[in-house]
Amino acid sequence: MHLVYPAVLSSLLFCTGLYGVLARRNAILVLMSVELMLNAVNLNLVAFDVWLRDTLHAGQALTLFVIAVAAAEIGIGLAIVLAVYRGRGTSDIDKLRDAAEPRDPHDDPYDPSDTAAVADAADATDEKAEATA
Amino acid sequence: MTTTTLAVLVPLLPFLGAVAGLLLGRTVPGLVRPLAVLPTLAALVLAVVVAVDQGGGNGNGTAALNTHTQLTPTGSVPIELALHIDGFAALVAVLVGVVATCVQIYSTGYLRDDPRYPSYAALVSLFTSAMLLVVYSGDLIVLLVGWEVMGICSYFLVGHYWETPEARAASLKAFVVTKLGDVPFLIGLFALAADAGSFRITTVLGKAASSGGLDHPTLIALLLLAGVAGKSAQFPLHTWLPDAMAGPTPVSALIHAATMVAAGVYFIARLLPVFAASQAALIVLAVMAAVTMAGSALAALAQDDIKRVLAYSTVGQLGYMTGALAVGDRDAAVFHLLTHGGFKALLFLAAGVIIHAAGTNSLSAMSRMKDLRDRVPDAFWTMTVALLALAAIPPFSGFFSKEAVLGAAEHTATGDQHGVPAVTGWIVLVAGLLTALLTAAYATRLWLLAFNGRGGEAPDHGRQPVVMNVVLWVLAIPSLALGLVTGVLPDWFDGRSLTPALTTSVLGTGVALVGGLVTYGAWRHTTAMAAIGAASGATPDATPDAVPDADPGRLLLGPLYRHAAVGFHLDGAYAALFVRPVRAAASLVQFLDRAVVDTYVRAAAETPKALGWAVRRAQTGNVQTYLSALLAGTVVLVVAVVLVATAGA
Numbered sequence: 001m002h003l004v005y006p007a008v009l010s011s012l013l014f015c016t017g018l019y020g021v022l023a024r025r026n027a028i029l030v031l032m033s034v035e036l037m038l039n040a041v042n043l044n045l046v047a048f049d050v051w052l053r054d055t056l057h058a059g060q061a062l063t064l065f066v067i068a069v070a071a072a073e074i075g076i077g078l079a080i081v082l083a084v085y086r087g088r089g090t091s092d093i094d095k096l097r098d099a100a101e102p103r104d105p106h107d108d109p110y111d112p113s114d115t116a117a118v119a120d121a122a123d124a125t126d127e128k129a130e131a132t133a
Numbered sequence: 134m135t136t137t138t139l140a141v142l143v144p145l146l147p148f149l150g151a152v153a154g155l156l157l158g159r160t161v162p163g164l165v166r167p168l169a170v171l172p173t174l175a176a177l178v179l180a181v182v183v184a185v186d187q188g189g190g191n192g193n194g195t196a197a198l199n200t201h202t203q204l205t206p207t208g209s210v211p212i213e214l215a216l217h218i219d220g221f222a223a224l225v226a227v228l229v230g231v232v233a234t235c236v237q238i239y240s241t242g243y244l245r246d247d248p249r250y251p252s253y254a255a256l257v258s259l260f261t262s263a264m265l266l267v268v269y270s271g272d273l274i275v276l277l278v279g280w281e282v283m284g285i286c287s288y289f290l291v292g293h294y295w296e297t298p299e300a301r302a303a304s305l306k307a308f309v310v311t312k313l314g315d316v317p318f319l320i321g322l323f324a325l326a327a328d329a330g331s332f333r334i335t336t337v338l339g340k341a342a343s344s345g346g347l348d349h350p351t352l353i354a355l356l357l358l359a360g361v362a363g364k365s366a367q368f369p370l371h372t373w374l375p376d377a378m379a380g381p382t383p384v385s386a387l388i389h390a391a392t393m394v395a396a397g398v399y400f401i402a403r404l405l406p407v408f409a410a411s412q413a414a415l416i417v418l419a420v421m422a423a424v425t426m427a428g429s430a431l432a433a434l435a436q437d438d439i440k441r442v443l444a445y446s447t448v449g450q451l452g453y454m455t456g457a458l459a460v461g462d463r464d465a466a467v468f469h470l471l472t473h474g475g476f477k478a479l480l481f482l483a484a485g486v487i488i489h490a491a492g493t494n495s496l497s498a499m500s501r502m503k504d505l506r507d508r509v510p511d512a513f514w515t516m517t518v519a520l521l522a523l524a525a526i527p528p529f530s531g532f533f534s535k536e537a538v539l540g541a542a543e544h545t546a547t548g549d550q551h552g553v554p555a556v557t558g559w560i561v562l563v564a565g566l567l568t569a570l571l572t573a574a575y576a577t578r579l580w581l582l583a584f585n586g587r588g589g590e591a592p593d594h595g596r597q598p599v600v601m602n603v604v605l606w607v608l609a610i611p612s613l614a615l616g617l618v619t620g621v622l623p624d625w626f627d628g629r630s631l632t633p634a635l636t637t638s639v640l641g642t643g644v645a646l647v648g649g650l651v652t653y654g655a656w657r658h659t660t661a662m663a664a665i666g667a668a669s670g671a672t673p674d675a676t677p678d679a680v681p682d683a684d685p686g687r688l689l690l691g692p693l694y695r696h697a698a699v700g701f702h703l704d705g706a707y708a709a710l711f712v713r714p715v716r717a718a719a720s721l722v723q724f725l726d727r728a729v730v731d732t733y734v735r736a737a738a739e740t741p742k743a744l745g746w747a748v749r750r751a752q753t754g755n756v757q758t759y760l761s762a763l764l765a766g767t768v769v770l771v772v773a774v775v776l777v778a779t780a781g782a
Binding site for chain 2: 022093094099100
């Protein structure tokens with residue numbers, strides 16, 4: 001079998017997984033897409049192992065490793081998604097934005113009242129210094 | 134103990150007293166008074182012992198005490214802890230001890246209810262110690278240490294009542310104005326040391342007397358004069374002294390009459406050969422003295438505050454001393470310093486009692502009080518003695534010392550004094566006689582207004598503490614009797630005769646009597662007018678201003694009165710010349726700082742802030758966005774690596 005078939009198939013699988021990771025909203029579907037990408041890699045590993053006629057079969061061994069790691073990863077990932085869903089009633093990634101930079105009204109450089117407040121504070125400290133002097 | 138040990142203890146004891154007073158003042162209040170009085174008293178006793186040990190100083194052949202020790206090498210020109218005690222130093226130290234002891238004892242009564250008395254007493258002790266250091270020191274840098282310690286103590290003591298804005302302003306003014314003179318003074322000391330190769334006074338004097346002399350005598354003398362003018366309140370740096378009366382009255386007596394302002398005069402007297410090496414410096418000194426004494430006497434005639442009258446009279450009497458130095462006679466200058474220290478301290482302390490009794494500083498208010506003299510009989514009699522001494526009426530002490538000054542001036546004017554230009558003699562003589570007239574006039578005015586008032590009863594503030602009155606009588610002794618020592622004093626000094634000469638005695642006493650009588654006549658006239666005015670102005674709508682007061686100064690000075698009352702607008706001129714330009718420069722600097730420099734600083738802060746804001750906007754919290762950016766970055770990197778690899782191949 002020519003190498004191009006498994007290579008094309010694995011790249012198609014990888015791109016599908018990539019699309020799923022970047023575009024899906026449901027966390028479970030995102031995890032499934034990650035699995036797709038891992039399996040695309042596995043396919044590549046096995047195909048190249050055969051094509052290179054590796055006597056040690058390092059590609060196959062690594063595939064087994066990846067499957068084991070993927071199983072562990074999906075287990076933890078699903079547990080997290082379950083916990084998040086229980087806590088918040090949703091598993092929609094778009095709504096899970098706790099890591100976003102909070103909107104601080106004092107920090108906006110384009111807010112004109114902000115700089116005035118800073119200048120006022122400076123003046124006030126100056127006056128205080130003069131009064132004590 | 135050797136004389137040297139005793140002499141070292143003289144400045145050291147008040148210093149230790151000051152340190153102990155500052156440390157223990159709060160914790161052991163019972164020790165404050167002994168710690169204030171006893172070290173000063175001990176220093177006085179030791180100063181007397183040192184003076185007796187020194188015998189007659191130079192005049193009768195006793196060599197001046199000269200010892201020195203070097204603590205550590207200090208570079209090219211060595212600085213040594215040196216003592217140089219001649220007759221001048223010994224007697225001035227006794228004067229300082231007497232006045233300081235009297236002031237400390239008086240203060241225990243005067244400031245008995247003051248919450249800040251411990252720090253006050255400690256500062257007075259420190260001040261005394263600094264003045265004694267100046268007097269005894271034989272090294273110019275060590276002398277400068279005492280000189281500057283006095284400056285800072287004066288600042289603290291004038292600002293003793295720092296709750297009042299006047300005291301704060303006066304203390305700052307005293308400090309800044311004297312510092313203004315101290316900067317050229319320091320440079321002058323360095324120049325002197327560079328020329329003489331030593332800071333030791335004996336070496337400097339030896340170099341000045343040697344055939345080569347100093348290299349830059351005029352420059353050095355003028356630089357040193359600036360510091361002396363600041364410390365001794367000579368024109369044009371005298372403006373701090375009248376304002377310094379915002380301090381407690383004993384402080385005025387100690388600092389601003391008898392000791393600190395005497396330091397400048399004493400300094401010139403010590404280094405007179407250096408000044409005499411430059412005729413220009415002597416002429417400048419004479420003009421300075423003449424302007425100071427005549428101007429201050431006019432200003433004293435127009436003051437309403439009793440302490441300001443005394444302050445201006447201090448300025449004027451210091452003018453006499455610098456005048457005597459300008460004609461090259463330090464014997465007369467230091468003699469006047471001694472007598473003036475005695476009677477001026479007495480005047481201030483008596484004024485403190487009077488102010489206490491009258492409840493006011495104002496002479497015109499006192500002139501509306503009847504029987505003030507019966508309330509304070511001790512102050513009345515001692516003040517009368519001191520005023521007679523001030524006005525140089527024989528046989529009080531001021532007469533002898535002032536005649537010595539005038540005699541020295543006359544001596545120089547007739548060309549008998551070698552190496553001193555005759556013109557300085559004339560300047561000092563004419564100004565001195567004019568000032569003698571004015572001095573008698575304002576002394577008479579002060580006495581008449583304070584003790585011969587008409588009007589309501591003086592308020593009764595109860596008896597004064599006994600210590601205050603005792604001190605007054607103790608200080609009255611030198612005012613009465615210091616004239617007797619004119620025969621002995623030349624032995625302590627350079628050996629010139631201090632006995633009054635006939636011409637100047639007659640002239641000086643004559644003008645003094647004229648001044649006193651004219652003032653008395655003017656006072657009779659003004660009181661009569663005031664009585665008429667009060668009678669006619671008894672209608673209810675008459676304002677107090679409409680009633681002419683009994684001040685004879687207003688009649689005597691005429692149109693000059695208004696200007697003399699504000700010290701001839703010198704403060705205003707300084708404000709226009711120095712204060713306003715400095716303020717304008719300060720506001721310019723403020724503008725440059727706020728509008729120009731701060732712009733860069735703000736921009737330096739705003740730019741990273743804006744950048745940070747832009748970066749923070751990327752933190753949406755959406756993991757998929759991050760991953761997209763990661764993918765895009767990876768693609769870009771891979772493309773770049775491929776391109777580089779193919780280009781290299």
